[in-house]
Amino acid sequence: xxxxxxxxxxxxxxxxxxxxxxxxxxxxxxxxxxxxxxxxxxxxxxxxxxxxxxxxxxxxxxxxxxxxxxxxxxxxxxxxxxxxxxxxxxxxxxxxxxxxxxxxxxxxxxxxxxxxxxxxxxxxxxxxxxxxxxxxxxxxxxxxxxxxxxxxxxxxxxxxxxxxxxxxxxxxxxxxxxxxxxxxxxxxxxxxxxxxxxxxxxxxxxxxxxxxxxxxxxxxxxxxxxxxxxxxxxxxxxxxxxxxxxxxxxxxxxxxxxxxxxxxxxxxxxxxxxxxxxxxxxxxxxxxxxxxxxxxxxxxxxxxx
Amino acid sequence: xxxxxxxxxxxxxxxxxxxxxxxxxxxxxxxxxxxxxxxxxxxxxxxxxxxxxxxxxxxxxxxxxxxxxxxxxxxxxxxxxxxxxxxxxxxxxxxxxxxxxxxxxxxxxxxxxxxxxxxxxxxxxxxxxxxxxxxxxxxxxxxxxxxxxxxxxxxxxxxxxxxxxxxxxxxxxxxxxxxxxxxxxxxxxxxxxxxxxxxxxxxxxxxxxxxxxxxxxxxxxxxxxxxxxxxxxxxxxxxxxxxxxxxxxxxxxxxxxxxxxxxxxxxxxxxxxxxxxxxxxxxxxxxxxxxxxxxxxxxxxxxxxxxxxxxxxxxxxxxxxxxxxxxxxxxxxxxxxxxxxxxxxxxxxxxxxxxxxxxxxxxxxxxxxxxxxxxxxxxxxxxxxxxxxxxxxxxxxxxxxxxxxxxxxxxxxxxxxxxxxxxxxxxxxxxxxxxxxxxxxxxxxxxxxxxxxxxxxxxxxxxxxxxxxxxxxxxxxxxxxxxxxxxxxxxxxxxxxxxxxxxxxxxxxxxxxxxxxxxxxxxxxxxxxxxxxxxxxxxxxxxxxxxxxxxxxxxxxxxxxxxxxxxxxxxxxxxxxxxxxxxxxxxxxxxxxxxxxxxxxxxxxxxxxxxxxxxxx
Numbered sequence: 001x002x003x004x005x006x007x008x009x010x011x012x013x014x015x016x017x018x019x020x021x022x023x024x025x026x027x028x029x030x031x032x033x034x035x036x037x038x039x040x041x042x043x044x045x046x047x048x049x050x051x052x053x054x055x056x057x058x059x060x061x062x063x064x065x066x067x068x069x070x071x072x073x074x075x076x077x078x079x080x081x082x083x084x085x086x087x088x089x090x091x092x093x094x095x096x097x098x099x100x101x102x103x104x105x106x107x108x109x110x111x112x113x114x115x116x117x118x119x120x121x122x123x124x125x126x127x128x129x130x131x132x133x134x135x136x137x138x139x140x141x142x143x144x145x146x147x148x149x150x151x152x153x154x155x156x157x158x159x160x161x162x163x164x165x166x167x168x169x170x171x172x173x174x175x176x177x178x179x180x181x182x183x184x185x186x187x188x189x190x191x192x193x194x195x196x197x198x199x200x201x202x203x204x205x206x207x208x209x210x211x212x213x214x215x216x217x218x219x220x221x222x223x224x225x226x227x228x229x230x231x232x233x234x235x236x237x238x239x240x241x242x243x244x245x246x247x248x249x250x251x252x253x254x255x256x257x258x259x260x261x262x263x264x265x266x267x268x269x270x271x272x273x274x275x276x277x278x279x280x281x282x283x284x285x286x287x288x289x290x291x292x293x294x295x296x297x298x299x300x301x302x303x304x305x
Numbered sequence: 306x307x308x309x310x311x312x313x314x315x316x317x318x319x320x321x322x323x324x325x326x327x328x329x330x331x332x333x334x335x336x337x338x339x340x341x342x343x344x345x346x347x348x349x350x351x352x353x354x355x356x357x358x359x360x361x362x363x364x365x366x367x368x369x370x371x372x373x374x375x376x377x378x379x380x381x382x383x384x385x386x387x388x389x390x391x392x393x394x395x396x397x398x399x400x401x402x403x404x405x406x407x408x409x410x411x412x413x414x415x416x417x418x419x420x421x422x423x424x425x426x427x428x429x430x431x432x433x434x435x436x437x438x439x440x441x442x443x444x445x446x447x448x449x450x451x452x453x454x455x456x457x458x459x460x461x462x463x464x465x466x467x468x469x470x471x472x473x474x475x476x477x478x479x480x481x482x483x484x485x486x487x488x489x490x491x492x493x494x495x496x497x498x499x500x501x502x503x504x505x506x507x508x509x510x511x512x513x514x515x516x517x518x519x520x521x522x523x524x525x526x527x528x529x530x531x532x533x534x535x536x537x538x539x540x541x542x543x544x545x546x547x548x549x550x551x552x553x554x555x556x557x558x559x560x561x562x563x564x565x566x567x568x569x570x571x572x573x574x575x576x577x578x579x580x581x582x583x584x585x586x587x588x589x590x591x592x593x594x595x596x597x598x599x600x601x602x603x604x605x606x607x608x609x610x611x612x613x614x615x616x617x618x619x620x621x622x623x624x625x626x627x628x629x630x631x632x633x634x635x636x637x638x639x640x641x642x643x644x645x646x647x648x649x650x651x652x653x654x655x656x657x658x659x660x661x662x663x664x665x666x667x668x669x670x671x672x673x674x675x676x677x678x679x680x681x682x683x684x685x686x687x688x689x690x691x692x693x694x695x696x697x698x699x700x701x702x703x704x705x706x707x708x709x710x711x712x713x714x715x716x717x718x719x720x721x722x723x724x725x726x727x728x729x730x731x732x733x734x735x736x737x738x739x740x741x742x743x744x745x746x747x748x749x750x751x752x753x754x755x756x757x758x759x760x761x762x763x764x765x766x767x768x769x770x771x772x773x774x775x776x777x778x779x780x781x782x783x784x785x786x787x788x789x790x791x792x793x794x795x796x797x798x799x800x801x802x803x804x805x806x807x808x809x810x811x812x813x814x815x816x817x818x819x820x821x822x823x824x825x826x827x828x829x830x831x832x833x834x835x836x837x838x839x840x841x842x843x844x845x846x847x848x849x850x851x852x853x854x855x856x857x858x859x860x861x862x863x864x865x866x867x868x869x870x871x872x873x874x875x876x877x878x879x880x881x882x883x884x885x886x887x888x889x890x891x892x893x894x895x896x897x898x899x900x901x902x903x904x905x906x907x908x909x910x911x912x913x914x915x916x917x918x919x920x921x922x
């Protein structure tokens with residue numbers, strides 16, 4: 001079956017399927033594959049820091065920005081040189097990854113946790129590459145692990161190792177860890193919240209609002225499995241809650257519409273209430289390539305600058 | 306104690322395994338899917354598994370219950386009256402004390418055989434003593450007291466009762482009270498003893514041993530005494546193989562009025578006639594002096610009573626036209642003189658309009674139809690029976706059970722519709738019942754063929770005196786404080802049977818009508834055993850009037866059977882008893898109606914299952 005037949009957009013063809021990506025080697029390799037692939041496709045870097053630091057001179061090539069030509073050097077040498085800068089930032093990026101038991105669900109070869117970890121590692125890789133300080137916190141109903149933000153190149157490995165060792169936790173309860181984290185952030189920064197949001201929306205929005213109150217930008221990646229998005233089951237079955245273990249009996253053809261209505265209502269509510277707080281909300285289907293999530297991030301990051 | 310009329314249907318209980326199997330099958334194949342977004346799924350109309358499992362179990366229980374109840378209902382349960390059996394073996398010695406033991410030396414021989422049987426009984430056996438004639442009389446109950454049994458045996462004397470083996474054996478079986486063991490029956494094996502039918506059977510765990518004491522080879526008996534015009538007529542029967550001579554002495558109130566010498570050929574009977582000489586009332590007796598035969602049948606008694614008259618019979622027919630009761634009218638018309646009948650047929654409407662005084666001289670009302678019998682007529686019928694009248698109901702096609710039920714609800718209950726079984730015959734349960742006595746057993750009654758018959762559900766107070774060959778009641782009697790009711794489970798008008806064309810029809814009608822009319826016509830002729838207060842032959846005063854009590858004339862016949870035939874009779878008895886037991890069980894089951902409650906519970910279970918099942922989806 002080719003991609004076109006599957007209904008994929010042409011731009012998707014060059015991206016890696018998350019399920020395939022999940023089977024690659026280390027998390028670093030996966031993150032690198034995603035980020036390098038993404039960046040190689042972009043014509044120019046969209047990132048610009050608040051300050052720049054001189055890196056080197058390079059001879060002007062057609063296509064370079066004329067504003068980047070160092071006219072003083074031209075006066076001395078009669079040649080066009082372009083001044084290269086290394087971007088640096090004063091933004092702390094906090095990656096918050098939900099590791100509750102519900103994140104262990106996956107119907108197409110990759111769980112939401114694996115996808116979230118991959119997303120978090122890609123973002124960390126990307127942020128580290130642009131010299132942003134990046135930290136990682138995993139949580140379920142409490143904070144599980146926490147790696148403080150840092151822009152050092154070696155720091156990336158700490159984050160990736162932490163992500164690699166992440167295991168599923170208990171039930172989802174985002175309110176408490178979010179408030180704890182928000183209180184612990186002393187510097188305004190960027191908070192990337194990766195979760196399936198299977199919690200009370202009021203509690204989720206309230207926790208994220210706390211970050212906004214502290215002056216941080218917030219991006220929410222709402223991970224959802226394709227099976228959760230479409231409820232494709234056809235036979236009557238007992239559905240067991242992966243967090244609580246209790247079961248309900250349902251005939252999919254009977255309950256599907258009610259389920260989808262409830263899901264869509266929750267998504268709409270998140271969109272509406274998080275949007276009103278200035279929080280960027282992204283619904284991510286775990287069957288879609290990670291690059292789309294990264295592009296979402298980059299666009300948000302670009303707007304911030 | 307619960308029992309089942311059709312226990313084979315209990316196999317249907319196995320059907321309860323079907324819903325269990327389905328339950329287990331679907332429970333095994335129903336997949337379990339781990340799912341994360343349960344918070345959205347729970348908002349849909351789903352069933353929590355724990356609650357669903359509970360409901361499924363309730364549903365399963367209801368389905369199983371429904372199937373079990375269905376099987377139980379088809380098995381037709383009823384509560385039997387059987388009691389707990391006692392343990393231990395026993396020997397029960399039965400001593401024949403009937404008329405036939407009154408021959409010289411016979412009872413002494415019987416007593417000696419019985420004594421030996423008691424003494425020789427196995428040491429581990431308890432011992433009981435029963436005297437029997439027309440019924441069993443437990444002299445000493447089954448116990449270890451053999452001395453008591455021997456002492457009681459020494460006091461036994463022969464009586465005037467007739468031999469009824471069935472009743473005696475049934476009484477003996479009851480005396481065992483569930484034990485196993487043996488019956489030693491000391492008897493002369495009189496052939497007529499088997500003719501007298503009654504319910505009864507011997508359990509398989511009880512063996513019967515016969516001690517045959519033999520019988521005299523000669524006997525003379527006065528078998529009949531009647532009044533014909535101005536004469537008294539006695540019939541003397543010679544039951545021996547030798548000629549015999551004797552003298553019949555007639556007396557009224559112990560005053561001799563004449564003696565007639567008789568000479569009888571072997572096996573012959575003669576009539577001895579003497580003029581009453583104007584004596585119109587008193588106790589009449591006719592005696593012979595037969596010293597070698599049974600002594601109890603040497604004298605016969607009768608009552609001279611001018612008041613004994615003809616019986617007036619009303620027949621209720623569809624319109625009252627005599628042709629609608631043609632056979633009944635013709636049968637009654639052949640009787641003459643003081644034994645005759647006055648017959649009148651009338652429609653239901655005319656009967657209902659009758660003045661109560663018009664029924665006072667009526668002895669018997671024969672209900673051949675209920676058309677036109679309005680409420681007033683129904684009340685007349687009930688009053689008539691309460692007043693001592695006899696009611697004969699021929700439950701033919703013109704009789705509506707509902708009307709009779711309303712009129713005589715305390716007496717009899719008839720269930721319709723009539724069924725069309727294999728051609729049936731009928732036979733009396735007790736050939737000594739006054740209705741059947743004249744036939745000397747089933748006799749020609751067995752030739753009557755029935756194409757249709759109604760099912761009669763007799764109340765416990767009624768007695769079934771004749772059965773169809775399929776075991777269902779044919780003639781049911783209800784004796785009330787007033788009169789008698791006989792319900793014949795077919796018609797008397799040659800529609801559902803050929804009875805009116807049979808020779809037995811006329812005597813049957815005569816005897817039936819006389820029996821029904823007897824409370825009003827002051828019956829004066831009884832057999833020993835008919836009345837509890839009259840156990841010896843003679844003229845007895847009872848309730849201000851005199852009655853004659855005589856031994857059963859058939860008891861005078863010394864004809865015997867072999868022990869093998871007797872044992873074979875016991876086998877037949879068991880077979881008949883099984884049929885009777887089945888019939889009794891059917892009647893009990895009919896009365897209790899437990900299957901109906903079972904079906905009702907099944908419907909409730911299914912309704913509950915439907916409701917819960919619909920909620921479960």
